[in-house]
Amino acid sequence: MSRDGPQIGVVGATGAVGRVTVALLHERGYTNVRAFASSRSAGSRIGTLEVELASPETLGAGDLDVCFFSVGTSASRELVPVAADAGAVCVDKSAAYRLDDGVPLVVPEVNGGRALEHRGIVANPNCCSIPLTMALAPLRDAAGLRSVRVATYQSASGAGAQAIERLRGETPDEHDLRMDWTLDGAELDEESKIRDETRKILELPELPVSATCVRVPVLVGHAEAVWVETEQPLAPADAERILSSAAGLCYERFPTPGKAMGTDEVLVGRVRTDAASGNGLAFFLACDNLRKGAALNAIQIAELVLPIRAAA
Ligand SMILES: NC(=O)c1ccc[n+]([C@@H]2O[C@H](COP(=O)([O-])OP(=O)(O)OC[C@H]3O[C@@H](n4cnc5c(N)ncnc54)[C@H](OP(=O)(O)O)[C@@H]3O)[C@@H](O)[C@H]2O)c1
Structure with a gap:
């Protein structure tokens, strides 16, 4: 992790949950945030961030410390393992990994300790x-x-x-x-x-x-x-x-x-x-549902696991 805080990827940043994730990360003082989405919106902007294409090449480059995914189950199945294998702790908001043995399903206030058992992927539960x-x-x-x-x-x-x-x-x-x-x-x-x-x-x-x-x-x-x-x-x-x-x-x-x-x-x-x-x-x-039901819970998970810190 660099001295000016973690390198953070938000995959699905143009979506309902992704936009809230980006906003909450900025609210909490994180500065090294990158936005990713599909080819439909790669090249567009979310505030000051240019949206990058989420691909095995971009997410597998090994330059992310933590990666938040809110892209749906099939895209998560394809992209989460790539980012995890490249060294990022992945917090996935889809249903892809929630019930897998060996993937913690975490609500920090309830079972936050389980997050520490992750092997690269932590699942964020359903918004209900x-x-x-x-x-x-x-x-x-x-x-x-x-x-x-x-x-x-x-x-x-x-x-x-x-x-x-x-x-x-x-x-x-x-x-x-x-x-x-x-x-x-x-x-x-x-x-x-x-x-x-x-x-x-x-x-x-x-x-x-x-x-x-x-x-x-x-x-x-x-x-x-x-x-x-x-x-x-x-x-x-x-x-x-x-x-x-x-x-x-x-x-x-x-x-x-x-x-x-x-x-x-x-x-x-x-x-x-x-x-x-x-x-x-x-x-x-x-x-x-977009904050504690999704984006906020995911950020709190990441803060437990790394623990990531915003640059002062
Ligand atoms: N909404 C909620 O309250 C909530 C709560 C908990 C969990 N979730 C889960 O979070 C996920 C996203 O939900 P959402 O409500 O934010 O959906 P959404 O508004 O439809 O956004 C989907 C996002 O995924 C991106 N995307 C789709 N396919 C992709 C691909 N193949 N590669 C890269 N990016 C891709 C889209 O990018 P483009 O702009 O390029 O299309 C968009 O940024 C779902 O799994 C959902 O079940 C949602």
Whole structure:
């Protein structure tokens, strides 16, 4: 690493997550940032950065210390190993490596220590799994978890820059709910990702998790209604106190995507008894999916691993 800080690559820098990654890196004082994307936008500019072509030649040159990928699963499968083999620590935001043995799947506030076990690649979880596990981990520690049910209300930006433009182009009369994920048997792949990732992050491989995912006509910010059954009884007031003081969580009476947008915290509130199950608790959360749900979590992972430091 050079004396003026790490050399950082942002691959997918023209996308919804990549643009936030570049902005957050600059906010945090990192100066040696390079932007990469496909041939569609190579040569364009993001602020002062010229976008370079992401290719095996550019990413395999060995001059990057850390590389953030937000390019989708197939491009990640092709390009992440090239950059990792060339010596960069790669933080990948796609689903390509999340469930691979030997690839840590990390939410720093929950299982940050796992990041240190990486062999060149650390996976960033799904934008719903991150806030969900941040709320579940302190409840697991306090009372044990017997089961989790979650209903998501996910914003258009979770589906990328084109989906943002599509929503912006709609009239209010055209707004509708969407379920724009891939059916995987009876479930959407987003729903099985939430179950599999939650189990891996919390290190509870048998935890029953049931998710229903819906896209709502909101630009930024995902919300989740969560119902948990705990092993031991936990009064709502105690659960609220535990959630309010957990790392990265912030108590908000009525958490909404609008309140979460632009913030780094996961907003949690509406903590109450779930009368439909034994030891049942219900709560609601909201999170900026582009920040803590993606770019910020990835940068925090990299800061754990290197640890990278902005030049003073
Ligand atoms: N949006 C979210 O809230 C969120 C949260 C967590 C994880 N993720 C994950 O992050 C990834 C990107 O999501 P996004 O929402 O930012 O999507 P997006 O807005 O569609 O951006 C995709 C980016 O990937 C680049 N790209 C696509 N194919 C490429 C290739 N073959 N080589 C190099 N660059 C390529 C695009 O560059 P061009 O400009 O050249 O097309 C663009 O910069 C996805 O895997 C997604 O699942 C997204």
